Amino acid sequence: LSIHLNYDADSRVSGFECCPATPQLSTNADSLRFARLVAEKFGAMGMELRGIDGVRYIYFDDNDNRYIRESNDTTVLSDPTFTVVQKCGCPAVLVEEGFITNAGDVALVATDAACEAAAQAYYECILTYFDLT
Secondary structure (H helix, E strand, O other): OEEEEEOOOOOOOOOEEEEEOOOOOOOHHHHHHHHHHHHHHHHHOOOOEOOOOOEEEEEEOOOOOEEEEEOOOOOOOOOOOOHHHHOOOOOOEEEEEEEOOOHHHHHHHOOHHHHHHHHHHHHHHHHHHOOOO
16 A cells, blocks of 8 residues: 555646555555545545545556556556555555645645544555455
């Protein structure tokens, strides 16, 4: 689990998204299952989910330009994704809790109460993932 805040030059861009290991990786199914748990939990907390369900695949082309595929696109592509989810050798999800460049997102994620709520959400998702609830 790698937790971040996103950035965009356009301060109107907002929302939560998480990026599991992509379909060409052997860890995809487990990563996708965890990503869906996290996105569902953050959506229930009132975060705007980007894309169709807050879970998206991010790839980088030969020129290091980022492009996105939604979680329902299971096409196996050879382009790389984030190193943290591609190279770790286990199920992995990179989470973008919102945009640091969007005042509304910052208000939702950058308070003590919001950080505690996020920590609790991750904890509950981990318990569910490992069937410990």
